[in-house]
Amino acid sequence: MANQPNHENAEHITSFEQTFSVDKLLDVAIIGAGFSAICLAIQLRKSGINNFAIFEKTDSLGGTWHDNTYPGAACDVPSHLYSYSFEMRHNWSKRFSEQSEILKYLNECATKYLVRRHIFFDTEIIEARFQEDKGVWQIFTSSGKSYCTKILVSGMGQLNIPNTPAIPGLAQFQGKQFHSARWNHEIDLRGKKVAIVGTGASAIQFVPEVAKQAGELTVFQRSANWIVPKPDRVYSAREIWVYENFPLVQKLYRTLIYLQMEISHPLLHQGNRLGKLAEKFARWNIQRQIKDPNVAAKLTPDYPVGCRRILISNDYYPTFNLPHVSLVTDNITRIEADRIITNNGAEYEAEVIIFGTGFKSTEFLTPVEFVGKSAQKLNDYWQTGAEAYLGMTVSEFPNFFMMYGPNTNLGHNSIIFMFECQVRYIVQAVEKLINEKLTSIEVRQEVMDNYNHNIQRDLTETVWAADCHSWYKNDSGKITNNWPHTTIDYWLKTRQPNWTEFILQSASTKQETVGSAPIREAS
Numbered sequence: 242m243a244n245q246p247n248h249e250n251a252e253h254i255t256s257f258e259q260t261f262s263v264d265k266l267l268d269v270a271i272i273g274a275g276f277s278a279i280c281l282a283i284q285l286r287k288s289g290i291n292n293f294a295i296f297e298k299t300d301s302l303g304g305t306w307h308d309n310t311y312p313g314a315a316c317d318v319p320s321h322l323y324s325y326s327f328e329m330r331h332n333w334s335k336r337f338s339e340q341s342e343i344l345k346y347l348n349e350c351a352t353k354y355l356v357r358r359h360i361f362f363d364t365e366i367i368e369a370r371f372q373e374d375k376g377v378w379q380i381f382t383s384s385g386k387s388y389c390t391k392i393l394v395s396g397m398g399q400l401n402i403p404n405t406p407a408i409p410g411l412a413q414f415q416g417k418q419f420h421s422a423r424w425n426h427e428i429d430l431r432g433k434k435v436a437i438v439g440t441g442a443s444a445i446q447f448v449p450e451v452a453k454q455a456g457e458l459t460v461f462q463r464s465a466n467w468i469v470p471k472p473d474r475v476y477s478a479r480e481i482w483v484y485e486n487f488p489l490v491q492k493l494y495r496t497l498i499y500l501q502m503e504i505s506h507p508l509l510h511q512g513n514r515l516g517k518l519a520e521k522f523a524r525w526n527i528q529r530q531i532k533d534p535n536v537a538a539k540l541t542p543d544y545p546v547g548c549r550r551i552l553i554s555n556d557y558y559p560t561f562n563l564p565h566v567s568l569v570t571d572n573i574t575r576i577e578a579d580r581i582i583t584n585n586g587a588e589y590e591a592e593v594i595i596f597g598t599g600f601k602s603t604e605f606l607t608p609v610e611f612v613g614k615s616a617q618k619l620n621d622y623w624q625t626g627a628e629a630y631l632g633m634t635v636s637e638f639p640n641f642f643m644m645y646g647p648n649t650n651l652g653h654n655s656i657i658f659m660f661e662c663q664v665r666y667i668v669q670a671v672e673k674l675i676n677e678k679l680t681s682i683e684v685r686q687e688v689m690d691n692y693n694h695n696i697q698r699d700l701t702e703t704v705w706a707a708d709c710h711s712w713y714k715n716d717s718g719k720i721t722n723n724w725p726h727t728t729i730d731y732w733l734k735t736r737q738p739n740w741t742e743f744i745l746q747s748a749s750t751k752q753e754t755v756g757s758a759p760i761r762e763a764s
């Protein structure tokens with residue numbers, strides 16, 4: 242069994258452990274205990290499916306909100322929308338909540354819906370193999386244990402493997418260094434010479450906070466991002482009272498935020514007038530906040546707005562007006578014991594290097610080896626880039642589903658909406674498999690191929706396809722991460738599985754096919 246987890250509610254886990262036997266076949270195994278996994282667990286319980294377990298490699302739940310504790314960490318989607326539709330909070334302290342408040346919310350949800358008892362903490366899954374003869378997945382932990390499950394679900398997300406660039410000489414650096422997703426809170430930055438590498442969504446949040454402490458701060462930018470003002474504010478006691486006592490008002494508020502974000506979708510189409518307006522606005526934002534025109538020029542991107550995630554901040558740009566903060570745009574060529582060297586030979590002393598260099602986003606489920614039918618490995622299958630049907634399921638890998646899988650990331654709305662769509666779909670598949678005593682559910686190859694052909698076609702019309710690199714694309718330029726349409730489109734496609742798109746197999750009938758497979762358009 243898993244090590245004793247380090248968190249509250251241990252008695253729940255004990256009770257689950259007491260009833261759980263390693264030999265028992267699980268109905269569902271979920272890898273990872275982040276936002277999507279907790280959502281699935283809650284809905285499985287609501288559907289009366291309790292024979293499931295969540296395997297979490299750390300000692301706490303929360304996924305990205307557990308990992309990213311850097312100063313200034315906050316969500317760039319308003320909390321009234323970045324929360325489950327079935328578990329709204331009336332008392333969010335501000336419009337864009339900070340990491341600790343989001344993590345607290347998630348913990349409270351897990352406790353309220355009795356999800357903790359299903360979580361095996363400190364249990365890292367390293368391999369999963371589909372046993373064709375039995376129609377079950379066997380999963381293996383790093384400590385040598387194995388479990389069997391009818392359905393396997395990945396809740397590992399797209400942003401869980403930190404990317405630290407292999408800069409020559411990094412190993413020789415004598416100071417302290419860490420990645421923003423593994424923030425070292427033991428290191429006192431006060432008065433130090435700090436270097437930050439990377440200027441993405443995470444860095445723009447912690448650069449202003451580090452600048453408050455560091456004696457000297459050098460920010461190394463490889464390319465600039467479009468940043469617009471953050472419409473943040475603290476909620477008044479009166480507003481919170483209204484949301485508490487009139488939940489309908491809160492629902493309306495949530496819906497308004499959702500619609501406001503949803504109608505910004507056209508901005509993600511190449512050549513859209515909205516995009517041009519947004520660019521003007523973003524340029525004005527730079528001009529009004531940066532005093533030095535040379536620095537302003539360096540902070541201005543050379544690609545269309547939206548090609549990468551549009552970032553929001555009120556304090557990032559003003560940080561570069563501070564006398565002890567400098568921006569370097571020359572490429573880093575090597576690192577020595579106490580300094581960083583750039584391609585023009587300039588040297589920058591550093592006592593601490595912080596990497597805000599993002600995640601290995603296009604590698605998807607890489608840390609775990611998934612082996613499907615005919616010993617097919619998912620990594621080999623995805624050699625040219627990850628793809629799935631509706632971002633959830635892959636031909637040749639029956640009874641396997643993903644949340645936040647390929648082409649389900651958004652550029653304009655809350656990812657929690659997508660999680661809820663995926664959870665609704667997956668729970669229906671679990672119910673189908675259990676109720677109809679099926680041994681396997683597998684999406685038809687032609688359905689998946691046609692779907693991905695259409696997704697890639699539609700992505701060519703989006704700003705992400707413009708000439709910029711981003712974590713949405715793999716090395717060959719294929720956009721593997723983003724959903725090109727509206728969230729309403731995704732909701733319509735995932736409301737109910739169309740079982741004719743699947744090969745359904747039961748023990749009695751070697752292979753049962755339901756109707757012929759219609760090919761659905763992706764848009």
Ligand code: NAP
Binds near residue numbers: 318400599
């Ligand atoms: P990111 O946006 O991908 O930024 C990574 C940064 O590191 C970029 O500036 C990148 O430069 C730079 N970089 C990468 N490799 C480098 C190298 N070898 N040398 C120099 N610079 C390098 O990563 P992130 O900031 O961690 O954010 C990732 C995603 O996490 C976001 O887009 C967002 O979806 C999510 N996130 C969300 C929130 C939120 O509020 N909800 C907050 C933080 C993060 P280039 O730009 O040139 O590639």
